[in-house]
Amino acid sequence: MGLLWGADGGTAPQSDSPDPSGTVAPVTDLLLTHGYFLWEDEKEREIMKPYAPLGLLYISAYLKRTGFDVETFDTTFSDRDSLVARLAATPGAVLGVYTNLMTRANVLWIAEQAHLHRWTVIFGGPESANYPDDYIERGADVVVLGEGENTLEELLPVLRDRGPHRLHGVAGTVFRDEGGAIVHNDPRPKVSDIDSIPWPDRGAIDTAKYVDTWRTHHGMGSVNLITARGCPYKCNWCSHAVFGYSHRRRNPIDCVDEVQHIVETYQPEQVWYADDVFTISHKWLSEYADEMKRRNMRIPFETISRADRMKKEEVLASLAELGCYRIWIGSESGSQRILDAMQRGVKVEEVQNATKMAKKYGIEVGMFLMWGYEGEELSDIEATIEHVKESNPDIFFTTVAYPIKNTGYYEKVREKLIFSSDWNNSSDRELRVGGRHSRKYYKHADSWLMNAVDAHRLADTNPVAAAAKAGAADDSRLSLLACADEVDD
Numbered sequence: 001m002g003l004l005w006g007a008d009g010g011t012a013p014q015s016d017s018p019d020p021s022g023t024v025a026p027v028t029d030l031l032l033t034h035g036y037f038l039w040e041d042e043k044e045r046e047i048m049k050p051y052a053p054l055g056l057l058y059i060s061a062y063l064k065r066t067g068f069d070v071e072t073f074d075t076t077f078s079d080r081d082s083l084v085a086r087l088a089a090t091p092g093a094v095l096g097v098y099t100n101l102m103t104r105a106n107v108l109w110i111a112e113q114a115h116l117h118r119w120t121v122i123f124g125g126p127e128s129a130n131y132p133d134d135y136i137e138r139g140a141d142v143v144v145l146g147e148g149e150n151t152l153e154e155l156l157p158v159l160r161d162r163g164p165h166r167l168h169g170v171a172g173t174v175f176r177d178e179g180g181a182i183v184h185n186d187p188r189p190k191v192s193d194i195d196s197i198p199w200p201d202r203g204a205i206d207t208a209k210y211v212d213t214w215r216t217h218h219g220m221g222s223v224n225l226i227t228a229r230g231c232p233y234k235c236n237w238c239s240h241a242v243f244g245y246s247h248r249r250r251n252p253i254d255c256v257d258e259v260q261h262i263v264e265t266y267q268p269e270q271v272w273y274a275d276d277v278f279t280i281s282h283k284w285l286s287e288y289a290d291e292m293k294r295r296n297m298r299i300p301f302e303t304i305s306r307a308d309r310m311k312k313e314e315v316l317a318s319l320a321e322l323g324c325y326r327i328w329i330g331s332e333s334g335s336q337r338i339l340d341a342m343q344r345g346v347k348v349e350e351v352q353n354a355t356k357m358a359k360k361y362g363i364e365v366g367m368f369l370m371w372g373y374e375g376e377e378l379s380d381i382e383a384t385i386e387h388v389k390e391s392n393p394d395i396f397f398t399t400v401a402y403p404i405k406n407t408g409y410y411e412k413v414r415e416k417l418i419f420s421s422d423w424n425n426s427s428d429r430e431l432r433v434g435g436r437h438s439r440k441y442y443k444h445a446d447s448w449l450m451n452a453v454d455a456h457r458l459a460d461t462n463p464v465a466a467a468a469k470a471g472a473a474d475d476s477r478l479s480l481l482a483c484a485d486e487v488d489d
Contacts, residue, residue, distance in 0.1 A: 225259070
């Protein structure tokens with residue numbers, strides 16, 4: 001049994017307060033949670049494609065193996081009252097909170113509630129790694145930078161012995177010392193052998209509920225997993241706050257073992273490989289496909305890749321053989337000038353060819369596009385529309401470029417940024433770039449794109465409908481031009 005570690009570094013007494021189920025909450029060395037409440041998110045309730053918090057589950061599995069008592073409170077299907085009740089059940093313990101771009105307000109609220117019950121609060125994940133001082137100022141006792149497994153293994157005993165203000169020398173952490181100064185310890189080296197980390201602790205949460213939610217709303221249950229950590233590419237709008245520019249692959253045999261375990265335990269109809277670039281290593285992909293085939297295993301999946309890692313026929317053949325039914329490509333723009341400014345390292349023609357080749361193998365293509373990157377002009381928007389028409393992806397989504405802290409794009413537009421007056425309740429997605437076109441402008445760009453692509457697709461089968469869509473595209477273009485002088489300021 002583990003100890004409850006209070007904020008003063010002492011051992012807190014076990015609480016007799018019952019949890020919401022009516023039983024005494026277990027004593028743990030660390031309670032893990034995150035700030036995503038599905039039922040509070042109207043848009044996500046419409047989509048209903050939730051996935052388990054893998055980062056927390058990796059930490060849970062690792063710490064349990066090393067002898068710690070760890071509990072995970074999964075907020076996805078829960079609510080605030082239940083989380084507060086759990087915090088009240090064992091006051092004075094240690095809470096680890098995962099932070100990401102979209103949950104800033106929620107995790108700050110969680111920290112506030114935790115402190116009401118004398119918890120020591122550790123933040124980790126990409127968002128707090130980008131803003132460690134801000135999170136210390138607003139309620140974190142400790143911010144963990146980078147990967148959390150080894151850092152927490154060292155940190156938890158030190159917290160017990162010294163408290164949260166004497167963490168000098170614990171690599172990979174930021175804290176406030178006894179004099180009130182914020183201290184940044186040295187970075188911690190990344191885990192060199194990620195096969196040394198056990199599989200995610202899916203048994204710590206109700207994984208079956210994720211599968212059932214997918215199955216209920218989409219006819220196919222789904223489970224997420226990763227086969228690698230990190231991305232070595234230098235796209236300058238993309239955050240590398242946790243893994244840096246590393247790329248570390250798991251053993252393909254171990255990955256197949258995990259998929260087999262997932263299928264046997266949870267019976268999903270599909271999986272989601274959440275790697276940054278699933279096809280980055282062609283050798284690994286071939287070995288993985290061979291082992292899946294040897295075991296007579298094939299399960300439908302979708303994943304993300306890059307067009308320049310999909311140029312070889314054998315790559316697409318392996319994906320199709322494995323069961324890939326959809327692959328997502330970050331196309332971002334149809335303008336080579338903009339792609340080069342983004343440091344994407346991909347040619348427009350490579351995206352078009354990869355899309356066509358994937359469809360040749362019966363694989364749907366989803367495409368991500370980005371408006372409003374620094375320097376974009378009308379001709380770049382026109383090039384993107386022509387690019388999508390030529391590529392003809394099955395699905396495409398657009399977003400307006402937003403600068404994430406500590407990225408090249410952020411530094412590029414730093415002097416133009418318009419910050420919200422309420423940092424606690426905003427995010428980097430709300431950062432505006434002064435002088436850039438208005439949101440209305442990009443809504444017209446969306447309409448122009450969608451109508452132009454529809455017209456292109458209908459041209460051979462329904463000329464009348466195609467003409468109507470083309471007219472709507474022209475109208476959207478004129479509306480875009482009419483508001484071109486409206487800018488963020």
